[in-house]
Amino acid sequence: MKTTISIVFLVLSIAVNAQNKIYKNLGEAPVGGGLEIEEYWVWGSSVIKGDDGKYHMYASRWPKYLKFHPGWMIASEIVHAVSDTPEGPYKFSDVALGSRGAQYWDGRSCHNPKIVKYEDEYILYYMGSTHPFEEVKDKNADELTLSSKWCIAARWGKRVGVATSKSPYGPWKRLDAPVLDVKPNSFYSFLTSNPSPLIKEDGSVVLLFKGRSYKEDGIKHSNMYIGVATAPSFAGPYTVMGDEPLFSEEKFGVVEDPHLWSDDEGYHMIAKDMSGKIGGSHHGGILAHSEDGINWVLDESPLAYTRQIQWSDGKTIKQGQLERPFVLVENGKPTHIFFATMDGPGGFGNGTKTWNMVVPLNNN
Numbered sequence: 001m002k003t004t005i006s007i008v009f010l011v012l013s014i015a016v017n018a019q020n021k022i023y024k025n026l027g028e029a030p031v032g033g034g035l036e037i038e039e040y041w042v043w044g045s046s047v048i049k050g051d052d053g054k055y056h057m058y059a060s061r062w063p064k065y066l067k068f069h070p071g072w073m074i075a076s077e078i079v080h081a082v083s084d085t086p087e088g089p090y091k092f093s094d095v096a097l098g099s100r101g102a103q104y105w106d107g108r109s110c111h112n113p114k115i116v117k118y119e120d121e122y123i124l125y126y127m128g129s130t131h132p133f134e135e136v137k138d139k140n141a142d143e144l145t146l147s148s149k150w151c152i153a154a155r156w157g158k159r160v161g162v163a164t165s166k167s168p169y170g171p172w173k174r175l176d177a178p179v180l181d182v183k184p185n186s187f188y189s190f191l192t193s194n195p196s197p198l199i200k201e202d203g204s205v206v207l208l209f210k211g212r213s214y215k216e217d218g219i220k221h222s223n224m225y226i227g228v229a230t231a232p233s234f235a236g237p238y239t240v241m242g243d244e245p246l247f248s249e250e251k252f253g254v255v256e257d258p259h260l261w262s263d264d265e266g267y268h269m270i271a272k273d274m275s276g277k278i279g280g281s282h283h284g285g286i287l288a289h290s291e292d293g294i295n296w297v298l299d300e301s302p303l304a305y306t307r308q309i310q311w312s313d314g315k316t317i318k319q320g321q322l323e324r325p326f327v328l329v330e331n332g333k334p335t336h337i338f339f340a341t342m343d344g345p346g347g348f349g350n351g352t353k354t355w356n357m358v359v360p361l362n363n364n
Helices: 002-018 069-077 138-143 150-158
Strands: 040-049 055-063 075-081 089-095 110-119 123-127 157-166 193-201 205-212 223-232 254-261 265-273 285-292 297-305 309-310 316-318 321-331 333-342 354-360
Touching: 040 069, 040 110, 040 321, 040 333, 055 069, 055 110, 055 316, 069 110, 069 150, 069 205, 075 110, 089 110, 089 123, 110 285, 123 193, 205 254, 223 254, 254 321, 254 333, 297 321
Parallel strands: 040 354, 157 193
Antiparallel strands: 040 055, 055 075, 075 089, 110 123, 123 157, 193 205, 205 223, 254 265, 265 285, 285 297, 309 316, 321 333, 333 354
16 A cells, blocks of 8 residues: 555656646736736736836737727737736836827737847837728727728738837837838748747847748638747847748647747747647647757646636636736746736637736746
């Protein structure tokens, strides 16, 4: 009997030790932490500690009179919120990047922010888009569908851009052109989106991004691909490395929302597993690593998280949606992981509210 018990404990011990540093160190999510804004859908946060010692969150929001999906495509803006602690709650401060007119490539929608800093410059990466039509108001919100004129134009126009500021409070200087455009006959011929940058000590950049390509009929687009680009500085020029994506249906599996960070062990990526094929959990998270940011392999135990969240009030809830993972690193160690989340049973059309939540990571 003792031998059997010892074997069981040995197996459990091996299983736990095989888990990566994120999964085994997930703490309890503080109820009321993160960011929620009344009358808005809130999504996708990125956080940085400022020179003022406060934590600055950049997040997407758009009005709730629009459907969650695809309202973000045509009316998202990037807002800035502040907290004294990583857990929050974060208090709304200002609109960092808002609408600036249909004539600009990012004039109608700014989304998926990622904040980094190099020397004295705050650098905000994001996805921008535009469309040439009238704004969608509350009275005609039901007309907004994926096949509507607004969304056809806005999805086709998605590109990666950069804005800079000397202060986390802005003002932000935007470029009049995206830094990562599409390329004909490539895996990113249709759009570029979801940027995740890492700036090295010499100022050069490794940038993960999502791409889609046109299908052969020239009308429909492909599933999601993840690619990598490099640049000598955040201002560019950006060069996509290789002709094949890092992640695809054929290679590893389809993932979305890649987030990139580094430590003494190299480069790390966390991403949303779209099918559960990689980590075993549908819409859970997976981890990969790299020595150079260009060539990637899956972690031995790739599962980073599931949609099952342990909250500080003792409740365990399977979140309706759990996306846009962001890992905060301080003093060379991951300390918190942030998510965009939605209530309800799952599915963008079944939730009543969204917010950005945070999970502390226990000591490794």
